[in-house]
Amino acid sequence: MDEVRYGNDIQVLVVGGGIAGLSCAGLLEQRGFSPDVVEKTDEYGGLGYALGLWPAGSNILKGLGKYEEFCSYADPMHTYTLLSDSGEELHSYDLTSLADEYGKPHLIWRPRLVDVLRDTVSDDNIRMGTTVTEIDQRGDEVDVSFTDGTTSTYDLVIGADGIHSKVRELTFTDVDLTYQGMTSWAFWVDPEMVEMGVAKEHWGDGRFAGLYPTDDGLACFLAVAAPEGTSDPVDQRKRRIRNNFQGMGGFIPDVLDELESQDSEDIWHDDFYDLKMDQWVNNRVVLIGDAAHAPLPTAGVGASMAMESAAVIADELTRTDSEYLGQALDHYVTRRRSRVDHVQQKSRQIGKFALFDHSTVLSALRDQAVKLYSQERMERYYEDFLSTEI
Numbered sequence: 001m002d003e004v005r006y007g008n009d010i011q012v013l014v015v016g017g018g019i020a021g022l023s024c025a026g027l028l029e030q031r032g033f034s035p036d037v038v039e040k041t042d043e044y045g046g047l048g049y050a051l052g053l054w055p056a057g058s059n060i061l062k063g064l065g066k067y068e069e070f071c072s073y074a075d076p077m078h079t080y081t082l083l084s085d086s087g088e089e090l091h092s093y094d095l096t097s098l099a100d101e102y103g104k105p106h107l108i109w110r111p112r113l114v115d116v117l118r119d120t121v122s123d124d125n126i127r128m129g130t131t132v133t134e135i136d137q138r139g140d141e142v143d144v145s146f147t148d149g150t151t152s153t154y155d156l157v158i159g160a161d162g163i164h165s166k167v168r169e170l171t172f173t174d175v176d177l178t179y180q181g182m183t184s185w186a187f188w189v190d191p192e193m194v195e196m197g198v199a200k201e202h203w204g205d206g207r208f209a210g211l212y213p214t215d216d217g218l219a220c221f222l223a224v225a226a227p228e229g230t231s232d233p234v235d236q237r238k239r240r241i242r243n244n245f246q247g248m249g250g251f252i253p254d255v256l257d258e259l260e261s262q263d264s265e266d267i268w269h270d271d272f273y274d275l276k277m278d279q280w281v282n283n284r285v286v287l288i289g290d291a292a293h294a295p296l297p298t299a300g301v302g303a304s305m306a307m308e309s310a311a312v313i314a315d316e317l318t319r320t321d322s323e324y325l326g327q328a329l330d331h332y333v334t335r336r337r338s339r340v341d342h343v344q345q346k347s348r349q350i351g352k353f354a355l356f357d358h359s360t361v362l363s364a365l366r367d368q369a370v371k372l373y374s375q376e377r378m379e380r381y382y383e384d385f386l387s388t389e390i
């Protein structure tokens with residue numbers, strides 16, 4: 001590949017067809033590129049969890065021509081209510097004025113969002129059940145080997161393969177992926193438990209619970225403090241949840257009743273990790289989304305940030321050529337670094353505050369602080385996130 005290639009002829013591989021990867025590939029296709037996408041799973045769907053998507057993310061669906069479809073599956077969130085471990089209401093925040101100013105935050109089932117995004121990438125460009133085995137950089141070109149036995153050469157490889165990124169493992173060394181001492185589950189519960197548009201969370205003592213109404217149903221998310229590597233055998237999952245959440249007030253007794261009728265196989269489970277990286281670019285390999293900058297799930301901003309990064313890298317690629325790709329990647333980092341660092345730092349604070357595995361006394365103080373945290377302060381917190389240019 002000796003000649004300089006411009007815009008649409010730049011050869012791009014996107015590894016990971018999740019939220020960041022599909023957003024990026026969809027935007028590139030819209031601009032006439034034809035990126036290859038490889039996605040590890042054989043098919044989409046299956047288990048998942050509910051996402052709160054802020055306009056920072058959902059605005060990108062407008063450019064993709066998918067906002068209306070997204071809205072047909074997503075429900076606007078107008079109220080955010082926080083309860084203590086015992087079920088006392090600590091604060092209920094009205095999100096209406098933020099929505100009026102910046103656009104509505106929505107709740108959506110993650111697999112549903114992936115389906116909407118999947119539609120923006122042509123079938124010919126995406127290979128399911130495939131991942132990379134080797135990434136070999138030679139000057140300005142990247143040779144990639146895949147699990148299906150094929151190899152190809154690219155100008156750029158975009159790692160959008162999530163928090164446990166294979167691209168990152170094969171290409172980067174400065175990775176600090178640390179277990180955050182929390183494990184979590186998600187499953188459906190009776191939609192009657194909260195009204196549409198109201199997200200409710202228990203900020204407990206070493207445990208956290210949330211209810212998020214989506215068009216697909218009411219999603220319950222639970223998290224507890226747990227040592228790293230604690231196993232979660234499917235046949236003991238329900239007992240483990242019951243043991244961890246017994247004695248919690250509010251909506252938890254109803255959730256535990258609902259748990260009885262769940263099939264353990266249908267309960268999503270994962271551990272919390274946090275990722276800090278100094279570099280997102282290694283020559284002609286770049287990371288976006290959780291692969292580069294995963295925030296804690298409790299912050300509720302990871303998908304929005306992943307979509308923003310996808311939009312910025314797609315934008316930069318339309319204004320370069322194969323020779324000056326390095327500059328475009330530098331611009332991507334410049335445009336994203338301080339915003340991502342800032343949001344990540346805040347997400348760490350709020351994530352730890354929400355679960356707070358310290359002592360009953362400190363949790364009681366935390367509860368008092370939440371009661372005193374005014375509507376205005378909450379709005380300022382989110383305005384900072386929503387008003388920044390990308």
Ligand SMILES: Cc1cc2nc3c(=O)[nH]c(=O)nc-3n(C[C@H](O)[C@H](O)[C@H](O)COP(=O)(O)OP(=O)(O)OC[C@H]3O[C@@H](n4cnc5c(N)ncnc54)[C@H](O)[C@@H]3O)c2cc1C
Nearest residue numbers: 016018019020040052131162166289290297300301302303
């Ligand atoms: C329980 C929970 C709740 C959350 N709630 C929110 C929320 O309310 N709001 C919010 O904004 N964010 C939330 N997040 C975070 C959000 O889900 C992530 O930040 C977002 O999904 C990141 O998108 P991504 O595309 O970078 O990664 P992912 O969504 O993880 O997608 C990665 C994709 O790459 C694929 N893949 C993985 N490895 C490979 C490989 N080796 N080769 C090829 N493909 C591969 C995966 O199958 C997947 O399709 C939550 C996360 C969790 C776990």
